[in-house]
Amino acid sequence: MQKQELVVILDFGGQYNQLIARRVRECNVYCEIKPYTTPLEEIKALHPKGIIFTGGPNSVFDMSSPHYTKEILEIGVPILGICYGCQLIAWMGDGEVKTAPVSEYGKIELQVTDPASALFRDVPETSIVWMSHTDYIATPPEGYQIVGKTNDCPCAAMQNTEKKIYAVQFHPEVTHSEYGKQILRNFLYEVCACSGDWVMDNFIENTVAALREKIGDKKVILGLSGGVDSSVAAGLLSRAVGKQLTCVFVDQGLMRKDEGDFVEQTFTTMFDMNFVRVNCGELFMSKLKGVTDPEEKRKIIGTEFYKVFWNEIRGQAEDGFFAQGTIYPDRIESGKGKSDGKANTAVIKTHHNMAKMPDDIQFLGVIEPLGDLFKDEVREVGEKLGIPHELVWRQPFPGPGLGVRIIGEITAEKVKILQEADWVLRDEMSKNGYESQLSQFFCVLPGVNTVGVMGDHRTYDNLVAIRAVTTDDFMTADWAKIPYDILAKVSNRITNEVEHINRVVYDITSKPPGTVEWE
Numbered sequence: 001m002q003k004q005e006l007v008v009i010l011d012f013g014g015q016y017n018q019l020i021a022r023r024v025r026e027c028n029v030y031c032e033i034k035p036y037t038t039p040l041e042e043i044k045a046l047h048p049k050g051i052i053f054t055g056g057p058n059s060v061f062d063m064s065s066p067h068y069t070k071e072i073l074e075i076g077v078p079i080l081g082i083c084y085g086c087q088l089i090a091w092m093g094d095g096e097v098k099t100a101p102v103s104e105y106g107k108i109e110l111q112v113t114d115p116a117s118a119l120f121r122d123v124p125e126t127s128i129v130w131m132s133h134t135d136y137i138a139t140p141p142e143g144y145q146i147v148g149k150t151n152d153c154p155c156a157a158m159q160n161t162e163k164k165i166y167a168v169q170f171h172p173e174v175t176h177s178e179y180g181k182q183i184l185r186n187f188l189y190e191v192c193a194c195s196g197d198w199v200m201d202n203f204i205e206n207t208v209a210a211l212r213e214k215i216g217d218k219k220v221i222l223g224l225s226g227g228v229d230s231s232v233a234a235g236l237l238s239r240a241v242g243k244q245l246t247c248v249f250v251d252q253g254l255m256r257k258d259e260g261d262f263v264e265q266t267f268t269t270m271f272d273m274n275f276v277r278v279n280c281g282e283l284f285m286s287k288l289k290g291v292t293d294p295e296e297k298r299k300i301i302g303t304e305f306y307k308v309f310w311n312e313i314r315g316q317a318e319d320g321f322f323a324q325g326t327i328y329p330d331r332i333e334s335g336k337g338k339s340d341g342k343a344n345t346a347v348i349k350t351h352h353n354m355a356k357m358p359d360d361i362q363f364l365g366v367i368e369p370l371g372d373l374f375k376d377e378v379r380e381v382g383e384k385l386g387i388p389h390e391l392v393w394r395q396p397f398p399g400p401g402l403g404v405r406i407i408g409e410i411t412a413e414k415v416k417i418l419q420e421a422d423w424v425l426r427d428e429m430s431k432n433g434y435e436s437q438l439s440q441f442f443c444v445l446p447g448v449n450t451v452g453v454m455g456d457h458r459t460y461d462n463l464v465a466i467r468a469v470t471t472d473d474f475m476t477a478d479w480a481k482i483p484y485d486i487l488a489k490v491s492n493r494i495t496n497e498v499e500h501i502n503r504v505v506y507d508i509t510s511k512p513p514g515t516v517e518w519e
């Protein structure tokens, strides 16, 4: 692949690390998050244009906190420290970091004390920034000059222009920091002298060339769900190797109502690609019988998916590649590519495509052409490839499907009930123009029976929950404020039209502390 300018984001366990990466990419600079345990030699070998130290929950003066070799400050690569990263730079340079007399949380006014600083180009002398810290830099290290402060934080930004090292106590990556993106942009362009070569046209061209080289004349099987990521992956692979690609859609029996037929219809009529639909609802149902643990369900579904793909490729060629539409957040959220040790982030849920591939399945290799991209970047690539707008802007749908929306054991009957309820919700949302306004909405079957009264009879039947969220990146999400009259209509229709449901509730939990899916 053609060499791209790269910025390394060194992960010290901060909550907003993915946001830092997204903002840098939005500035047209490619970046990767690396664990703080990555050796300096490895980082040097990447020839980064700049390095960003992230925030983190620890205190730098605690010796067991994540630290890094001081040598990194001497390799001549510009560095930007954020929050913990800022304190780390101070600590490494023998400045004084200690618990602050006043912690700062939330929106705080920043006062730029040196408007000539490269970091603050086109940033007003006072603006709002987002703070989240209990420690502070009491004395900056020698050679560093304070360039910004707040009422409670005497060193909110500092710089060593000679070494091109900059540090900010606040979080420029969150949108609450009014000029945050400008500050990051200044670091990338004014300090690191990036040219901004991360644009999707280049990405497509480079990726197609790299795919051709890697695949040669071999076959490729792509797991195609009809969702955004795999559809865009199909577009890229098809452009690269044409008919050597076969898209395999696994109908695992846990799709939304009519989804299987929609996917088949779309990919056999709109595109000129080899497309195979494998119906294996019964197989999945038998493997999931009696299973109630969410992680176990996810792993079983992931493993069975691999087996289906393996059987398909063997039906076509002796060897071949396996491709899937994995994107960058899938890898990060499943704990891959994260730091070990202290800054390790807990695995919240194993995405099905991150399940371990069984040992006896040996593809020539696994291809994930979108593995470094965020969702908005994937959509941009999709649009540029000419994939229809409706497909590119579909709501995400998880690979384990309704399997993670039925709490407890999955049975054919529960799948049917959930499909019907979900269908009503989707119908009402689309009639009211909510389809494109919300990031994701669906029904969940918690496996709870409640007492009701219908036509003067006592009922003891299923409760169904509605989940609807708005979010930019699915890392955090807010529950959607759907108007009461629409909710009332949905509830009324579900209880009337769907058998075995006598009660509807609305999930009003944001993420965190909840997650989007219930399992």
Ligand SMILES: Nc1ncnc2c1ncn2[C@@H]1O[C@H](COP(=O)(O)OP(=O)(O)OP(=O)(O)O)[C@@H](O)[C@H]1O
Binding pocket: 222, 223, 224, 225, 226, 227, 228, 229, 230, 231, 248, 249, 250, 251, 252, 323, 324, 325, 326, 330, 353, 394, 395, 396, 397, 398, 399, 400
């Ligand atoms: N039913 C399926 N059949 C074949 N492959 C699937 C299926 N579901 C998921 N996959 C594979 O797993 C990958 C990850 O699933 P994921 O849901 O994250 O992506 P997607 O379905 O392509 O897009 P979206 O996030 O919009 O739903 C897919 O890109 C695809 O390669």
Ligand SMILES: O=c1[nH]c(=O)c2[nH+]cn([C@@H]3O[C@H](COP(=O)(O)O)[C@@H](O)[C@H]3O)c2[nH]1
Binding pocket: 298, 349, 350, 351, 352, 353, 396, 397, 398, 399, 400, 440, 474, 511, 514, 515, 516, 517, 518, 519
């Ligand atoms: O392909 C997928 N395989 C999975 O195993 C999986 N689990 C969650 N999701 C989707 O990820 C987003 C965030 O969901 P959570 O807040 O539940 O983690 C939401 O969009 C979820 O629908 C998955 N997608």
Ligand SMILES: NC(=O)CC[C@H](N)C(=O)O
Binding pocket: 014, 054, 055, 056, 057, 058, 059, 082, 083, 084, 085, 132, 133, 134, 135, 136
């Ligand atoms: N958000 C952060 O990076 C916090 C850094 C450090 N733990 C503090 O409280 O000051």
Ligand SMILES: [Mg+2]
Binding pocket: 225, 227, 228, 396, 397, 398, 399
């Ligand atoms: Mg999907």
